[in-house]
Amino acid sequence: MRLIKVEYAYKIYKNGTTAVADLSVSIDKGEFVFVIGSTGSGKSTFIKMLYREEKPTKGKVIVGGIDVAKLRNSKVYKLRRKLGVVFQDFKLLPKLTVYENVAFALETLGLPNSEIRPKVLRAIEAVGLKEKTRNLPSQLSGGEQQRVSIARALVNDPKLLICDEPTGNLDPETSKEIVALLDKINKELGTTIIMATHDKELVNRMKKRVLVIEDGVLARDDQKGSYKVHESVKNS
Amino acid sequence: MKALRILKRSIRDSFKSVFRNFSLSMASIVCTTITLILVAISLFLTYNVRQVTTNLESELTIVVYFKGDVTEKQEEEIQNDMKTNPKIESAKLKTKEEWKAEMKKSSEEFALIDDLGVNPLLDSLIVKVQDVKDLNEVAEKLKKYEYVESARYGEGMVENIISIFDVLSYGAIGIVGALVLVTAFLIGNTIKLTIFSRKTEIEIMRLVGASNTAIKIPFVFEGFILGILGSIIPVVLSIYGYVFLYDQTGGYISTKIITLATPFPLVFWVSAFLVIIGSVVGMFGSWRAVRKYLKI
Ligand SMILES: Nc1ncnc2c1ncn2[C@@H]1O[C@H](COP(=O)(O)OP(=O)(O)OP(=O)(O)O)[C@@H](O)[C@H]1O
Ligand SMILES: [Mg+2]
Numbered sequence: 348m349r350l351i352k353v354e355y356a357y358k359i360y361k362n363g364t365t366a367v368a369d370l371s372v373s374i375d376k377g378e379f380v381f382v383i384g385s386t387g388s389g390k391s392t393f394i395k396m397l398y399r400e401e402k403p404t405k406g407k408v409i410v411g412g413i414d415v416a417k418l419r420n421s422k423v424y425k426l427r428r429k430l431g432v433v434f435q436d437f438k439l440l441p442k443l444t445v446y447e448n449v450a451f452a453l454e455t456l457g458l459p460n461s462e463i464r465p466k467v468l469r470a471i472e473a474v475g476l477k478e479k480t481r482n483l484p485s486q487l488s489g490g491e492q493q494r495v496s497i498a499r500a501l502v503n504d505p506k507l508l509i510c511d512e513p514t515g516n517l518d519p520e521t522s523k524e525i526v527a528l529l530d531k532i533n534k535e536l537g538t539t540i541i542m543a544t545h546d547k548e549l550v551n552r553m554k555k556r557v558l559v560i561e562d563g564v565l566a567r568d569d570q571k572g573s574y575k576v577h578e579s580v581k582n583s
Numbered sequence: 584m585k586a587l588r589i590l591k592r593s594i595r596d597s598f599k600s601v602f603r604n605f606s607l608s609m610a611s612i613v614c615t616t617i618t619l620i621l622v623a624i625s626l627f628l629t630y631n632v633r634q635v636t637t638n639l640e641s642e643l644t645i646v647v648y649f650k651g652d653v654t655e656k657q658e659e660e661i662q663n664d665m666k667t668n669p670k671i672e673s674a675k676l677k678t679k680e681e682w683k684a685e686m687k688k689s690s691e692e693f694a695l696i697d698d699l700g701v702n703p704l705l706d707s708l709i710v711k712v713q714d715v716k717d718l719n720e721v722a723e724k725l726k727k728y729e730y731v732e733s734a735r736y737g738e739g740m741v742e743n744i745i746s747i748f749d750v751l752s753y754g755a756i757g758i759v760g761a762l763v764l765v766t767a768f769l770i771g772n773t774i775k776l777t778i779f780s781r782k783t784e785i786e787i788m789r790l791v792g793a794s795n796t797a798i799k800i801p802f803v804f805e806g807f808i809l810g811i812l813g814s815i816i817p818v819v820l821s822i823y824g825y826v827f828l829y830d831q832t833g834g835y836i837s838t839k840i841i842t843l844a845t846p847f848p849l850v851f852w853v854s855a856f857l858v859i860i861g862s863v864v865g866m867f868g869s870w871r872a873v874r875k876y877l878k879i
Contacts, residue, residue: 398790420795421794421795423789424789424792424793424794424795425792426792427789427790427791427792428791428792429792431791432790438783438786438787438790440783440784440787451787451791452787452791454592455589455592455788455791455793455797455798456791456792456793456797457585457586457588457589457592457797458585458588459584459588499787499791503791503792
């Protein structure tokens with residue numbers, strides 16, 4: 348089943364920069380997709396359109412049945428509840444514990460505490476931080492902090508998990524662990540995962556679908572892709 | 584239920600935030616307090632001025648003294664002239680005997696009046712006009728009667744007092760209006776800083792799908808709390824201050840006309856008004872800041 352459908356999407360920023368141009372792509376439920384490309388190529392912009400941080404200037408972006416281009420500002424929350432977002436810089440609240448950071452997402456949605464608790468504990472357990480629920484972010488390693496932010500993104504059982512360079516701040520070993528965790532979530536929970544990254548090795552090793560964006564244009568869409576464009580083209 | 588939980592959490596967060604930005608919150612609270620004290624003063628002032636004005640207006644009286652040799656018939660003639668005049672509210676005769684009785688009643692010293700043998704007082708006609716503006720004209724007309732000795736009234740004093748009071752209360756309203764705006768601005772500024780200090784929090788709330796209303800409520804509520812906290816001292820001051828003033832003066836500032844209104848229930852009305860102004864100004868200030876800096 349189709350979860351994301353992008354058709355001839357453009358994003359032209361107010362200053363005139365065309366960050367995404369004429370981009371069309373479809374992503375099914377349960378897929379794991381890497382988005383790669385050199386810096387400034389438009390990966391983040393593409394991803395931001397999926398969760399309506401940016402509105403497409405032209406074209407269609409449909410996520411989980413919601414037409415993002417037509418979504419009014421006051422209704423964006425309806426889209427956001429269907430997906431989770433993870434960033435390079437974790438975006439944790441420094442004064443809240445691991446548990447509170449994850450619970451925060453549900454509290455703002457007005458869930459009762461009796462429902463919040465089991466969900467939060469389940470999400471924390473899923474990312475392997477059961478032992479550290481009472482720690483503050485400052486008492487965690489970078490990888491652990493990213494796990495907390497993944498737990499927070501997952502706590503409301505979204506169908507889609509969007510990650511913009513989730514391993515950008517982590518060392519190679521920790522990055523591997525995080526991607527392994529995302530892979531596990533994708534396989535076990537069936538969550539669709541879209542991940543923008545610069546990490547060549549990682550992309551090459553995982554053999555997932557790869558979208559290559561160059562200068563805002565979708566340059567390549569490989570089912571079992573790798574990072575090195577030219578070599579793969581030469582070899583085939 | 585859901586809305587209630589969101590509200591409950593908003594209230595909790597708002598209180599936390601008030602204490603987190605304590606010095607800034609204090610500035611807003613103090614400003615609200617000063618404004619509301621001035622609001623209270625002008626409310627009491629305006630209310631009392633209104634009352635004094637009505638007192639004065641009900642005293643729009645011309646006292647006509649007849650000459651000693653006037654006959655009862657002539658007195659009645661003038662009274663009837665007055666009664667048929669549309670500008671006159673009432674015209675009552677008051678004989679010298681009635682004056683004497685009243686004077687004796689008001690003070691024991693006047694008991695001596697009986698020793699005089701004859702009554703030295705004059706018969707009079709008490710004329711009340713409808714409108715303060717007609718005082719002069721009516722008085723002049725009365726003076727022209729042959730048997731009228733004199734026709735007296737406040738001669739300008741009454742009109743002057745009323746117009747001074749009018750200016751006073753307009754001035755008070757103007758100053759209070761300006762202060763209310765300043766307060767709203769200050770509270771808005773406090774909220775702006777709260778918003779900045781909670782940027783990440785707001786960002787995350789948006790990401791996880793909190794509705795705009797759920798994001799806004801805590802800030803508007805924070806303004807509400809600042810307004811309420813700012814109105815505590817003014818309310819206490821209004822109630823105790825006014826009652827104290829009333830007790831000290833016995834309700835009379837000077838003469839029987841310029842009096843203070845009785846404190847109850849006036850002080851409660853003023854207090855309620857202060858709390859409402861404080862909270863509305865607080866919410867208005869923060870609502871503006873939320874609209875400007877939250878961009879949702
Ligand atoms: N808010 C903005 N206003 C104007 N131009 C922007 C804005 N955001 C991004 N851009 C521009 O759009 C282009 C694409 O940016 P984007 O952030 O999508 O790239 P990216 O592929 O995510 O890069 P990186 O790998 O460095 O994260 C760049 O040229 C960038 O300068
Ligand atoms: Mg980027």
